[in-house]
Amino acid sequence: ILYYIMVVKFKEKLNLRHRQLQDEYVNLQQDFDKLQTENQRLKEELGKSMFSYATVKSNIAKLIFFTGLTSVMFQWLLSKISGRVEGISKTICLEDHLLIVLMKLRLGLSNIDLAYRFNVSKTTISNICRSWIPAMAMILKPLIKWPSKGAILKNMPKIFKRNFKKCRCIIDCTEIFARPSNLTARAQTWSNYKHNNTIKYLIGITPAGSISFLSPGWGGRVSDKQITMESGFVKLLEPRDEVLADRGFLIRDELAAHGATLRIPHFTKGKKQLSANEVDTSRQLSRVRIHVERVIGRWKSFKILQTVIPVSQVTMLDDIVVVCGALTNLLFVWTLYFYHTLATAGAACYAIW
Numbered sequence: 001i002l003y004y005i006m007v008v009k010f011k012e013k014l015n016l017r018h019r020q021l022q023d024e025y026v027n028l029q030q031d032f033d034k035l036q037t038e039n040q041r042l043k044e045e046l047g048k049s050m051f052s053y054a055t056v057k058s059n060i061a062k063l064i065f066f067t068g069l070t071s072v073m074f075q076w077l078l079s080k081i082s083g084r085v086e087g088i089s090k091t092i093c094l095e096d097h098l099l100i101v102l103m104k105l106r107l108g109l110s111n112i113d114l115a116y117r118f119n120v121s122k123t124t125i126s127n128i129c130r131s132w133i134p135a136m137a138m139i140l141k142p143l144i145k146w147p148s149k150g151a152i153l154k155n156m157p158k159i160f161k162r163n164f165k166k167c168r169c170i171i172d173c174t175e176i177f178a179r180p181s182n183l184t185a186r187a188q189t190w191s192n193y194k195h196n197n198t199i200k201y202l203i204g205i206t207p208a209g210s211i212s213f214l215s216p217g218w219g220g221r222v223s224d225k226q227i228t229m230e231s232g233f234v235k236l237l238e239p240r241d242e243v244l245a246d247r248g249f250l251i252r253d254e255l256a257a258h259g260a261t262l263r264i265p266h267f268t269k270g271k272k273q274l275s276a277n278e279v280d281t282s283r284q285l286s287r288v289r290i291h292v293e294r295v296i297g298r299w300k301s302f303k304i305l306q307t308v309i310p311v312s313q314v315t316m317l318d319d320i321v322v323v324c325g326a327l328t329n330l331l332f333v334w335t336l337y338f339y340h341t342l343a344t345a346g347a348a349c350y351a352i353w
Contacts, residue, residue: 051117053095067102068301068327073334074098085135088128089120100125101132105324108303130316137319140326146204146212146236155208163284164263168241169204169212170292171233171249173224174300176201176217178309178317191220199309199317202227203325205295207288210332211325217318224248234258244285299328 056062057071067074078098087094100114104125111125118125152168160167175198180186191198198220204213215231228234228251237243239259245251252262265282300306302324309317 051119052092053099056099066106067099068106068331069102070334073330074102077330080139081132081136084139085132088131089124091120092118097128097132100128101136104129105302105304105320105327108305108307126312129313133316133323134319137322137326140330141322143326143329144211144214144322147206147210149238149241152206152208155206157207159288160207164207164242164244164288166240166242166261167207167244167263167288168237168260169206170244170289171202171204171213171228172246172292172296173200173202173227173248174296175199175220176305176309176317176321177307178314179311180314181311185219188219188221194220196220199314200227201321202231202233203296203299204233205292207291209291209295210329211295211299214321214325217321225250225254229254234260244289246289295328298332299324302327 082094087097103109111122114125115122175191175194177196178199179197180189186197189197199217200220200222201217202215206212213233218227237258237260241260242263243260244263247264255262265285
């Protein structure tokens with residue numbers, strides 16, 4: 001009997017302990033579920049707080065501000081590039097690689113700024129830019145195309161058709177500030193016009209407003225005439241072409257040797273005053289040359305072209321210029337397509353109404 005009583009009491013204690021352990025297990029399971037939910041919430045908040053394409057793409061205004069591109073254009077560009085470049089950092093995706101490069105070009109951000117934003121090292125940012133920008137330049141360079149005479153005439157604005165129907169191209173030189181480390185390079189890049197070390201580029205623009213020619217970079221001390229004659233631009237001209245330029249382009253005879261004509265504003269050097277015809281021609285040239293400044297303005301909306309290029313990045317400048325020029329043309333074509341679509345839709349709605 002005593003043994004039986006002891007067994008019963010022992011079983012009661014075991015049952016009590018079992019119930020206690022069950023209650024503790026339920027409480028621990030509830031705490032675990034709460035912690036798991038909180039952990040997931042914190043991960044989501046951390047993901048939203050981190051700077052990445054995933055957090056930017058949902059806001060179209062932010063994406064355009066940081067890159068100049070819409071999400072459709074961004075994905076198209078990524079699809080063209082992704083097969084030819086590799087990810088430099090395993091901690092960030094390919095979309096973020098492209099976002100870093102576009103932010104570098106669009107906003108002119110320093111590498112350390114981008115490193116803080118994407119939570120990577122400054123060296124990683126530098127490696128991404130040095131790997132991706134040359135690859136992008138090679139892939140996008142076909143977007144800077146020298147069009148045929150027929151294409152030029154077909155897309156020529158009315159303001160050109162009145163007085164410059166034979167215009168093939170409008171040219172200008174633009175300078176980008178740079179600071180080479182080599183003393184000889186500094187002497188070669190010194191620009192008396194800008195009073196600084198610069199790299200000079202010849203840019204050609206079609207009457208319709210797209211970039212059709214970009215020369216390699218030259219030292220700032222080179223003349224407009226030299227860069228025009230030695231950059232390969234003249235070889236693209238055909239007989240009876242007209243080239244519109246500023247007064248600094250003293251290349252009339254050189255273009256004439258290729259059967260082309262130079263149209264520049266008249267100036268009063270050696271004259272008391274201009275004739276009425278010369279004044280009118282100069283005014284007409286000034287009106288159409290405004291288009292050049294607008295295109296260069298769109299090109300230089302990539303703020304890296306407005307900054308002083310560091311020594312470490314001077315070797316990439318030609319590729320940077322090409323990528324910015326190609327993206328400018330891409331944005332230009334996309335804008336034309338957008339407005340054409342709106343106009344077509346508006347005309348269709350009007351016809352239905």
